[in-house]
Amino acid sequence: IKMLSRYARSAIFSLPRGMQMATRATSSIQHTLKVAEKIEKTREKALLGGGQKRIDAQHKRGKLTARERIELLVDPGSFREYDMFAEHTCTDFGMQKEKYPGDSVVTGRAQIAGRTVFLFSQDFTVFGGSLSSIHAKKIVKIMKDAMLVGAPVIGLNDSGGARIQEGVESLAGYADIFQANVMASGVVPQISLIMGPCAGGAVYSPALTDFTFMVRDSSYLFITGPDVVKAVTNEEVTQEELGGAKTHTVTSGVAHGAFENDVDALMNMRELFNYLPLSNTDASPIRACDDPWYRVVPSLDTVVPLESTAAYNMKDVVLSLVDEGDFFEIMPDYAKNIVVGFARMNGRTVGVVGNNPKFAAGCLDINSSIKGARFVRFCDAFNIPIITLVDVPGFLPGTAQEYGGIIRHGAKLLYAYAEATVPKITVITRKAFGGAYDVMASKHLRGDLNYAWPTAEVAVMGAKGAVSILFRNDKENAVKHEEEYTELFSNPFPAAVRGFVDDIIIPSETRRRICEDLNMLESKKLKNPKKKHGNIPL
């Protein structure tokens, strides 16, 4: 099909040349000038989108236009636009009279920090950014090209929804995009940035991509808006409450982060992009690094409190461990009992997963399992080594969790870790109890290097719980038994003597050890059995 269309295009372009012979030279010159002028005019029109009035309205809402966003996102002068002259084909409701070159989306490729990215940016000033058939085709085109060469896709979403005038054409367009999203999943990284409304069918494209980010106070994601909600369920809710950035970053977990405004969001996308490999066949990027890999981190020696029930912030550990304290956290406000995000170790991008005792004692529950699992799978898909910091008292018990299906959700994290073939380095900082110990990239799940800090306790459960089961008929001596249990199990030795941890390391030397190991694991070769795809417990 591609070949054919290219042929057709060249045939059209050759037409004027053919006519040259038959007509007088002067008219030919005029025609050439006219065409050149038309190209120029159309280009100018395309650059203005829906016109100055609509651009001003967009600005008034605190939002930038589609092209302004691209300009901020990519390296200056690197944007190459595709399909600027494309137009919609709708003839109903008088639509044939209202056409804008490029229609309601700007697509193309560019560079971010010198590396190729494909992107689309929906233009709210043209028909409210609504999705027409050509709009969808433009998006699908750049996605296919991105997969062809292996480069990430960034979508800047700002669309009122389907182009109702086009009817089922518009729905078909959505489905084409969904299919392309799924095909690209795991081949190239896909990032969605929601910068305006995104409702109905439109929400599923971001949901299929790897990361969804939002802009505070100006972006919304929902299946149906507040009016329909009111009509159907009689529930009164504002746009912001229903699908604002806060809802999706704190409560639903649909979005992976939110930024203050358009400028802030786009600047941060550049930072994130810098961490990512271009495709699943590229290695995790290694960027020039100022931070010595052998840096000793004295503060880690005291980060774990002496009192084993006292909380500390695992993010303190992460920030002091990684290069320059640069950490791009994914889902910072959702399921805070697990911390996930991108960082660099000696310049190489790594994914960091850590239980955070500061929140809910760092336990694994439904939300944290899902959050962790999706991140681990992203890292594995794109060759990013995973550093796991373990301080987990176990899975959260109780009816709320059991009814919610903690078993199948917890299994997602287990599945993700077990399936991952990228380098996996695990550090047990304190507790590693029960099934949660197994899950958190244990040796048994093909962890490459598993370390324990001197404060580590690897056991089936804590002393109190264990004694209440083991000595249920000897309540008087509970304290004595607890002491006994603590002495036996609340330390790293039981795991170390069995080879379940490779070494007990001094916390301040953790950075050095991890950097050495990552270097060594660069040539790791591990393949899962060939299969169509596994069946992760969704």
Added chain:
Amino acid sequence: LRMRVLACVRCVAHKGFGQVRLASAASQKKYVDLREDRSIYRTDPINHDEPKFDKILIANRGEIACRVIKTARAMGIKTVAVHSDVDSNALHVRMADEAVCVGPAPTNQSYLRVDRILQAVKDTGAQAVHPGYGFLSENTLFAADLEKIGVTFVGPNSKAISDMGDKINSKKIATAAKVNMIPGHDGEIADEDMCVKVANEIGYPVMIKASAGGGGKGMRCAWNDKQAREFFNLSKHEALSFFGDDRMLVEKFVDNPRHIEMQILCDKHGHALWLNERECSIQRRNQKVIEEAPSSFVTPEMRRAMGEQSVQLARAVGYDSAGTIEFLVDGKRNFYFLEMNTRLQVEHPITESITGIDIVQQMLRVAYGHKLNLTQEQVPLEGWAFESRVYAEDPHRGFGLPSVGRLSKYVEPKHIAGVRCDSGVREGSEISIYYDPLICKLVTHGADRPTALARMRDALDGYVIRGVTHNIPLLRDICQEQRFLEGRITTKYLPEVYPEGFQGAKLTPEEEETVLSLAAALNARKIARSKQFKNQSRQQSTYVDPYTITYKFITELPVDDEGTSAKQVPVHVHFENGDEKEARVSINGKTLAISGDMNLAHPIVSLKTDGKPMTTQIVSKKAGEITVVYRGTNFKVSVLPEHAQHYVKHMLPKPKLDLSSVLISPMPGAIKSVLVKVGDMVSEGQQLLVIEAMKMQNGLHAAKTGKVKTVTVKEGQTVDEGELLVELE
């Protein structure tokens, strides 16, 4: 109550995995600087043939405990630290040979528990106790208790402590010893008539104050008879409620005074020395901020007179340790006795710097019973020394509101010549609400005042503290303030120089340009580096060396709280000949050369701007924003690509949280009491709860009338700054 002395000796041979703890403890020791640089103590060095205590206990924490341990170790004396449970990993515990836990975090349950500390002394067999300052250092009962069990108190005899502890009594003794006194009535003032009579005898203005007073409580200055009557009654009431003792004094009020004190050193054989003065006028709320020795105001004659009077007083009370006599000095160099501190003072290091005498060593010697080896003529006065008290506090609020946190990054500027850091913390230490927020006493010594001061500025620039708010911005600003440079200081210095409170370093237009250029250069380096991949092999044919590009930014200094918009300044950066160490910055039509290793990982970045050396720190670098330290103050500079200039103006300001319906914790602290519950109606200005931080109690009030919707805290709970406490409907 069950004794909780856990005698958890350091390297806790604790439950089975003692070995691991030992290993980790041993590794942790590496970060404790145990090398003793004793070259600063050049006068009367340690004589190892002299008999000494075998083991002492230090009944204190933090920097002063570390300070005492260092000298004791150098003298060959074993040390025992006491600590609260939260301090189990503290530096002083790590440094000591043994450590005993004496209770939970609050000081009245640990460091102030005489019974537990006495038990620790008995258990460890310490022969003497050094109390440091604060806590039990001026507790005569403690000193007497020690005496009973035959243990030496490293400090003056308890009679001297109690004689000097009472203001009326100390005045009587000082008058008898012919020490200059502030004109006043030496005795209690019975009633307001007597107050007026005495005030007229002395001459206005007069200070009316409580005998038992301190910290500015029960103290008022009267300028006429009417005020004298009114203030006498007010202060008397206040004194009764604060101290349970309403005896009152009246004395001359010294206008624009300086606070200058004399360090003395005495032994048990009647010898007494004065070790020169310290100028401590830079104060806020009666707490010292920057001290220096000697004072630029004191002449040799005055110094001798002050010293001799101090020694006379010491002899009169039978003083037999290190101590300090505080004087108030007026503009005509008249000095008046204020009080005597019968302990080692916080600011003793500056005296050590200019005399070369290790005061702790001498305290331990004389406590053992040795005579002082030096004569007065042998006490040197060499060079000049400054001490900056680096506190974990926010200097923008009342010159210092306590702050807490974990020192996530901490580097002392010890690499600079003539710098001494007395601290009790290290990277990873926690500054908690329970104790004094002092991080470090930063001391610099130089041949003369300008040298010592220049070193102080360098040291403050090179001091890396992350994780807590600290007062280095204020300290650094004072160090180049004109009045301070000229030595024209009084105890009113801070309110006079900063009448609106400290608002951060005020930059001149040139300095602003420097900060913006610096931020732009560092950001250019950051962006250039983001293109330096080592394993991205595609599209090499169009690769452009990122150091050959000109980076065009639009920069902006932070806006103040009022939201007034700062002006956007375009800045262009390129690297000379593609050399990443040579940035050329164009700003406002000028070109600035910034050269040096623009390392984005090191906490301290030493660069040259147009050839002039300068030290900066990168505090944080986020997308489009970089925070650099300049002259001690953090500047959060927005650095965006040039084309963003037209777009930033469209960004809407964020809706502000309605602060009237929520009560936010203004500082970290413990909730002392909660006065309302959910559903209560409260009126505007009503006190909702009381928060205690660093020994201060603060009432928090409702900003509007309404019904209590939520109360998120309980009594006794500790809260962070900015935490939501109470919400109104």
